[in-house]
Amino acid sequence: xxxxxxxxxxxxxxxxxxxxxxxxxxxxxxxxxxxxxxxxxxxxxxxxxxxxxxxxxxxxxxxxxxxxxxxxxxxxxxxxxxxxxxxxxxxxxxxxxxxxxxxxxxxxxxxxxxxxxxxxxxxxxxxxxxxxxxxxxxxxxxxxxxxxxxxxxxxxxxxxxxxxxxxxxxxxxxxxxxxxxxxxxxxxxxxxxxxxxxxxxxxxxxxxxxxxxxxxxxxxxxxxxxxxxxxxxxxxxxxxxxxxxxxxxxxxxxxxxxxxxxxxxxxxxxxxxxxxxxxxxxxxxxxxxxxxxxxxxxxxxxxxxxxxxxxxxxxxxxxxxxxxxxxxxxxxxxxxxxxxxxxxxxxxxxxxxxxxxxxxxxxxxxxxxxxxxxxxxxxxxxxxxxxxxxxxxxxxxxxxxxxxxxxxxxxxxxxxxxxxxxxxxxxxxxxxxxxxxxxxxxxxxxxxxxxxxxxxxxxxxxxxxxxxxxxxxxxxxxxxxxxxxxxxxxxxxxxxxxxxxxxxxxxxxxxxxxxxxxxxxxxxxxxx
Amino acid sequence: xxxxxxxxxxxxxxxxxxxxxxxxxxxxxxxxxxxxxxxxxxxxxxxxxxxxxxxxxxxxxxxxxxxxxxxxxxxxxxxxxxxxxxxxxxxxxxxxxxxxxxxxxxxxxxxxxxxxxxxxxxxxxxxxxxxxxxxxxxxxxxxxxxxxxxxxxxxxxxxxxxxxxxxxxxxxxxxxxxxxxxxxxxxxxxxxxxxxxxxxxxxxxxxxxxxxxxxxxxxxxxxxxxxxxxxxxxxxxxxxxxxxxxxxxxxxxxxxxxxxxxxxxxxxxxxxxxxxxxxxxxxxxxxxxxxxxxxxxxxxxxxxxxxxxxxxxx
Numbered sequence: 001x002x003x004x005x006x007x008x009x010x011x012x013x014x015x016x017x018x019x020x021x022x023x024x025x026x027x028x029x030x031x032x033x034x035x036x037x038x039x040x041x042x043x044x045x046x047x048x049x050x051x052x053x054x055x056x057x058x059x060x061x062x063x064x065x066x067x068x069x070x071x072x073x074x075x076x077x078x079x080x081x082x083x084x085x086x087x088x089x090x091x092x093x094x095x096x097x098x099x100x101x102x103x104x105x106x107x108x109x110x111x112x113x114x115x116x117x118x119x120x121x122x123x124x125x126x127x128x129x130x131x132x133x134x135x136x137x138x139x140x141x142x143x144x145x146x147x148x149x150x151x152x153x154x155x156x157x158x159x160x161x162x163x164x165x166x167x168x169x170x171x172x173x174x175x176x177x178x179x180x181x182x183x184x185x186x187x188x189x190x191x192x193x194x195x196x197x198x199x200x201x202x203x204x205x206x207x208x209x210x211x212x213x214x215x216x217x218x219x220x221x222x223x224x225x226x227x228x229x230x231x232x233x234x235x236x237x238x239x240x241x242x243x244x245x246x247x248x249x250x251x252x253x254x255x256x257x258x259x260x261x262x263x264x265x266x267x268x269x270x271x272x273x274x275x276x277x278x279x280x281x282x283x284x285x286x287x288x289x290x291x292x293x294x295x296x297x298x299x300x301x302x303x304x305x306x307x308x309x310x311x312x313x314x315x316x317x318x319x320x321x322x323x324x325x326x327x328x329x330x331x332x333x334x335x336x337x338x339x340x341x342x343x344x345x346x347x348x349x350x351x352x353x354x355x356x357x358x359x360x361x362x363x364x365x366x367x368x369x370x371x372x373x374x375x376x377x378x379x380x381x382x383x384x385x386x387x388x389x390x391x392x393x394x395x396x397x398x399x400x401x402x403x404x405x406x407x408x409x410x411x412x413x414x415x416x417x418x419x420x421x422x423x424x425x426x427x428x429x430x431x432x433x434x435x436x437x438x439x440x441x442x443x444x445x446x447x448x449x450x451x452x453x454x455x456x457x458x459x460x461x462x463x464x465x466x467x468x469x470x471x472x473x474x475x476x477x478x479x480x481x482x483x484x485x486x487x488x489x490x491x492x493x494x495x496x497x498x499x500x501x502x503x504x505x506x507x508x509x510x511x512x513x514x515x516x517x518x519x520x521x522x523x524x525x526x527x528x
Numbered sequence: 529x530x531x532x533x534x535x536x537x538x539x540x541x542x543x544x545x546x547x548x549x550x551x552x553x554x555x556x557x558x559x560x561x562x563x564x565x566x567x568x569x570x571x572x573x574x575x576x577x578x579x580x581x582x583x584x585x586x587x588x589x590x591x592x593x594x595x596x597x598x599x600x601x602x603x604x605x606x607x608x609x610x611x612x613x614x615x616x617x618x619x620x621x622x623x624x625x626x627x628x629x630x631x632x633x634x635x636x637x638x639x640x641x642x643x644x645x646x647x648x649x650x651x652x653x654x655x656x657x658x659x660x661x662x663x664x665x666x667x668x669x670x671x672x673x674x675x676x677x678x679x680x681x682x683x684x685x686x687x688x689x690x691x692x693x694x695x696x697x698x699x700x701x702x703x704x705x706x707x708x709x710x711x712x713x714x715x716x717x718x719x720x721x722x723x724x725x726x727x728x729x730x731x732x733x734x735x736x737x738x739x740x741x742x743x744x745x746x747x748x749x750x751x752x753x754x755x756x757x758x759x760x761x762x763x764x765x766x767x768x769x770x771x772x773x774x775x776x777x778x779x780x781x782x783x784x785x786x787x788x789x790x791x792x793x794x795x796x797x798x799x800x801x802x803x804x805x806x807x808x809x810x811x812x813x814x815x816x817x818x819x820x821x822x823x824x825x826x827x828x829x830x831x832x833x834x835x836x837x838x839x840x841x842x
Binding site for chain 2: 201240406407413414448
């Protein structure tokens with residue numbers, strides 16, 4: 001047999017190399033792996049200690065929740081079902097069969113009680129709920145009881161809440177960590193298992209299907225129903241450059257982008273292999289908060305003047321630039337929700353500059369500086385300060401923009417000095433409507449004066465507790481209107497409009513759940 | 529003698545590094561930033577923030593924090609990240625691979641391209657080839673890395689689909705899986721570096737070619753190639769090595785844009801993430817590492833001087 005010539009060996013090598021080059025993913029592709037680009041890197045893995053959405057999304061991967069909430073805002077059983085005593089004072093929760101921790105041990109009622117206690121230590125709904133709880137006690141391994149001092153819907157709403165800081169059930173030994181300390185044990189009982197060995201903080205988090213997880217039988221609906229896992233492995237990767245993420249999705253290197261920036265939508269919209277879709281139909285709201293402890297906004301008339309000066313359309317045009325993904329809304333608890341009320345719409349949504357000027361005159365505004373914190377590294381919050389600044393200048397405020405990165409702006413909030421001594425006057429942020437929709441989840445309504453971003457308005461706190469104790473839906477609705485009125489009178493926060501951020505995903509996959517939180521159960525290969 | 533010199537330089541570097549560490553520590557603590565707000569979010573109450581500060585030891589005085597950190601540092605303990613809780617040494621260990629791979633490939637590519645280009649341009653200064661190459665080098669110096677990166681990405685990843693857009697695979701995943709993800713980042717990163725080294729090579733050789741010993745070599749009948757390699761290039765090496773050394777240090781410590789555009793999880797990104805998150809232990813460790821790299825590279829450059837010019841003695 002004739003030995004192969006150097007030329008034929010070279011040709012074979014080139015062909016092999018060419019195959020690899022033309023199919024760049026071939027060398028590293030793993031079957032049944034969903035590769036996801038999250039909006040930021042996962043670093044803090046304690047979804048109770050922090051309200052960061054990325055930590056919450058991590059929580060939904062590895063933990064289960066006691067109760068679920070469906071798309072009709074109905075509380076549903078998830079880990080546990082419940083019964084209520086006739087007087088509405090005693091709730092008995094019973095865990096369903098087959099719930100196990102990753103180490104194989106069963107989930108017990110003591111785990112649930114310890115988790116509720118830790119969550120309530122820091123949560124905006126959990127804290128007020130605990131003031132209405134007489135006692136929590138285990139009845140046996142699988143059942144526990146919560147006795148209330150008076151009937152309240154808050155118990156089910158709180159235990160099923162989604163948005164920031166949901167009640168994730170952790171093992172008792174983990175849940176006994178003070179809420180001010182980050183947990184270091186990531187044992188869960190949820191649909192996925194965290195692969196600690198492959199974790200690179202800020203870069204990559206890997207989850208594998210939890211083989212012990214038994215989903216409920218009902219269809220998945222938000223956080224209610226069966227969390228059926230159709231993927232063996234999910235990899236969260238962080239890409240600091242969204243353009244790279246879009247190119248990677250177009251090239252088949254990743255499968256899902258959690259938040260597609262508005263200016264990059266045209267690059268994927270017509271791609272037949274990719275779907276661009278809003279999964280969180282409730283969306284988010286953007287709002288500004290004014291420093292209630294320092295002049296000029298320690299005067300509520302000037303807070304009203306600032307709110308009256310800004311037109312939401314201008315904000316949304318600059319921020320989103322596409323009416324398909326944004327809408328004006330005056331409700332502090334969000335439009336499209338049961339509690340959303342738009343009282344005051346006429347001066348909150350549209351700019352009423354004459355009203356603003358009149359309020360400034362009435363308040364005796366004396367040209368005190370207004371310092372607007374202007375973070376430039378988060379696209380979603382970088383345009384509002386400029387538009388608000390211009391609107392306030394147009395009615396006569398003495399405005400200065402303080403440009404910095406987002407984390408510096410957040411750190412700056414704790415500076416309690418006046419705006420001319422390094423302090424601040426206006427801070428712009430946003431939150432999910434899933435959080436804002438109820439008076440306890442909405443942090444802007446926790447007007448106890450304990451956080452620097454919120455004024456001290458005891459009347460709103462009273463209204464919230466009335467809401468918690470209200471006997472029926474009609475009574476609650478009436479209270480939410482009162483809350484809206486009071487919140488706008490005090491300008492607890494200035495609504496700037498609502499927006500939706502679309503996700504983008506490869507058509508090789510299907511079943512991405514339409515929900516206000518990002519979850520990866522129900523997802524499966526499209527061909528399946 | 530050389531060994532003694534190296535040891536002396538390393539020992540002399542230690543107080544510099546300690547000083548750098550203390551300055552960085554003080555600068556970080558004196559800036560009005562608060563990792564607790566980053567962890568708890570903007571809605572946290574003052575009580576919640578204070579509890580987190582206590583759990584992280586940030587409620588103690590700066591001097592106590594500095595003492596604790598230096599004490600740990602002396603035992604080789606760089607501490608843990610305030611945000612993720614991961615040991616800083618592990619974080620650096622995870623991230624140093626991509627940075628070294630990218631720096632090495634960029635360095636090798638630069639050397640393979642820049643020196644021949646510089647030599648070629650120096651052969652006939654002012655002629656077409658020289659003007660064209662120097663024009664290209666000006667372009668290389670002027671174009672930002674991200675522009676080159678996106679152009680390469682569009683051409684080779686999106687249009688031709690020859691290479692992956694982004695990511696990093698360690699060498700253990702296979703040579704090609706590793707190498708194919710470094711091709712575009714290395715090309716993008718090398719642009720300015722090639723331009724700099726090529727220009728320096730050209731000007732150094734042109735300067736050396738005017739020296740008497742080159743004229744003597746030519747009079748003795750030596751070929752132009754022999755003159756270039758044996759006499760001109762070696763004598764022109766000192767400024768080239770200086771530029772290359774500074775470039776190597778900046779390749780390792782300043783590749784954040786390239787790492788971001790091509791999603792390489794290297795040290796550059798770690799620095800930016802740590803600074804944005806006010807993750808003090810990580811920032812401090814990285815500044816120490818970078819100062820050590822600069823000192824090491826300068827030392828290597830100084831030693832290389834003695835190789836290229838035996839008259840230099842330490």
